[in-house]
Amino acid sequence: xxxxxxxxxxxxxxxxxxxxxxxxxxxxxxxxxxxxxxxxxxxxxxxxxxxxxxxxxxxxxxxxxxxxxxxxxxxxxxxxxxxxxxxxxxxxxxxxxxxxxxxxxxxxxxxxxxxxxxxxxxxxxxxxxxxxxxxxxxxxxxxxxxxxxxx
Numbered sequence: 487x488x489x490x491x492x493x494x495x496x497x498x499x500x501x502x503x504x505x506x507x508x509x510x511x512x513x514x515x516x517x518x519x520x521x522x523x524x525x526x527x528x529x530x531x532x533x534x535x536x537x538x539x540x541x542x543x544x545x546x547x548x549x550x551x552x553x554x555x556x557x558x559x560x561x562x563x564x565x566x567x568x569x570x571x572x573x574x575x576x577x578x579x580x581x582x583x584x585x586x587x588x589x590x591x592x593x594x595x596x597x598x599x600x601x602x603x604x605x606x607x608x609x610x611x612x613x614x615x616x617x618x619x620x621x622x623x624x625x626x627x628x629x630x631x632x633x634x635x636x637x
Contacts, residue, residue: 511542511544519562528553561576562575573593582597583620589627
């Protein structure tokens with residue numbers, strides 16, 4: 487994974503380029519994503535920041551705006567859950583895909599070289615220049631299925 491100092495310098499560079507101020511609040515959003523492994527809603531990120539830096543006031547609107555900026559600049563990635571909103575993770579990670587449980591919301595990351603090669607073959611077959619891709623497999627995780635059979 488990419489180093490935090492690199493991400494922080496990228497954020498500073500981007501903010502300067504966009505003529506926006508670098509603030510402690512914006513840094514705390516980046517830091518919360520970097521230091522916590524997983525996929526988080528803006529509200530969960532807000533709670534992580536409040537727990538980690540209770541002395542710093544960070545409004546939920548700042549979290550939303552900062553996440554939007556981080557995603558736009560590829561420093562964060564998101565998974566969309568329709569009406570339920572987005573969940574974010576730090577960007578610039580090694581490529582991976584996701585399994586998403588519709589019952590408990592668990593997100594499992596995975597890499598599969600066979601799938602990667604197949605996607606490239608499909609793009610080549612249709613003379614399509616692939617610049618990026620994302621795969622989400624939606625279903626029910628093992629734990630939720632087991633809990634269902636116990637009832």
